Amino acid sequence: MRKVIIAGNWKMNKTIADAEVLAGSLKKSVGNVSEVEVVVCPPYTALAAVKDIVQGSNIRLGAQDCYWEKEGAFTGEVSTAMLKDAGCEYVIVGHSERRQFFHETNETVNKKAKALLKDGLKPIVCVGEKLDERKAGKTFDVVRDHVENSLAGISRDDMLKTVIAYEPVWAIGTGVNATKEQAEEVHKFIRGLLEKMYDRAAADSVRIQYGGSVKPDNIKELISEKDVDGALVGGASLKADSFEQIVRGSIK
Ligand code: 13P
Numbered sequence: 001m002r003k004v005i006i007a008g009n010w011k012m013n014k015t016i017a018d019a020e021v022l023a024g025s026l027k028k029s030v031g032n033v034s035e036v037e038v039v040v041c042p043p044y045t046a047l048a049a050v051k052d053i054v055q056g057s058n059i060r061l062g063a064q065d066c067y068w069e070k071e072g073a074f075t076g077e078v079s080t081a082m083l084k085d086a087g088c089e090y091v092i093v094g095h096s097e098r099r100q101f102f103h104e105t106n107e108t109v110n111k112k113a114k115a116l117l118k119d120g121l122k123p124i125v126c127v128g129e130k131l132d133e134r135k136a137g138k139t140f141d142v143v144r145d146h147v148e149n150s151l152a153g154i155s156r157d158d159m160l161k162t163v164i165a166y167e168p169v170w171a172i173g174t175g176v177n178a179t180k181e182q183a184e185e186v187h188k189f190i191r192g193l194l195e196k197m198y199d200r201a202a203a204d205s206v207r208i209q210y211g212g213s214v215k216p217d218n219i220k221e222l223i224s225e226k227d228v229d230g231a232l233v234g235g236a237s238l239k240a241d242s243f244e245q246i247v248r249g250s251i252k
Pocket of ligand 1: 009095167171172173174175211212213214232233234235236
């Protein structure tokens with residue numbers, strides 16, 4: 001049985017004070033939820049403050065990116081060891097915004113995922129096609145390329161600790177979510193790829209989240225699909241009440 005995982009990607013939002021308010025509300029509303037794994041991914045600047053607040057609850061801490069080198073002259077970067085030190089358990093890598101605006105490639109995503117796993121952190125590896133790629137019938141080719149190359153060389157054991165987030169770029173921040181059928185079709189395809197790369201048991205154990213305009217009113221139908229194991233939530237994770245509703249709506 002795969003445990004549902006709902007993660008809030010706060011992106012470049014929230015001052016430390018605002019992050020503390022949101023984390024405090026979430027601790028009260030979903031801090032005791034045990035049916036679903038709840039993760040919050042604040043910006044780097046708020047990690048320490050949020051960690052202090054969610055400590056002792058069921059809410060886990062995540063970051064939005066990392067760098068693969070251990071330490072040294074890499075101005076502006078944050079290492080996996082630093083994120084572990086800050087209390088993170090999960091780290092998002094390969095988000096489409098990083099692929100689009102910061103030249104992230106499958107190769108760099110792969111290096112980041114491996115560095116995280118080496119340090120005992122769990123990567124949330126994002127994959128997904130753009131609108132023009134979907135329109136051109138290339139969805140499966142793009143997703144195959146992202147999955148095979150972002151996860152290349154990751155051992156079976158490490159794969160079991162890794163989460164995949166299918167985030168069709170055209171659904172991110174647009175209010176147009178993938179339908180449950182569109183999501184399921186790609187999630188099932190990803191599970192098939194994992195079976196080829198590893199084996200059936202591994203493929204059946206890896207959690208695949210859906211991301212892209214997840215809201216309180218669409219979580220139930222998305223999560224009802226067999227291969228949808230959770231959600232990576234952007235906009236709706238910035239408010240305590242909508243995130244709570246998504247968490248509660250995802251309890252299968
Ligand atoms: P939205 O939920 O705002 O569409 O963002 C999704 C996302 O990018 C999560 O990583």
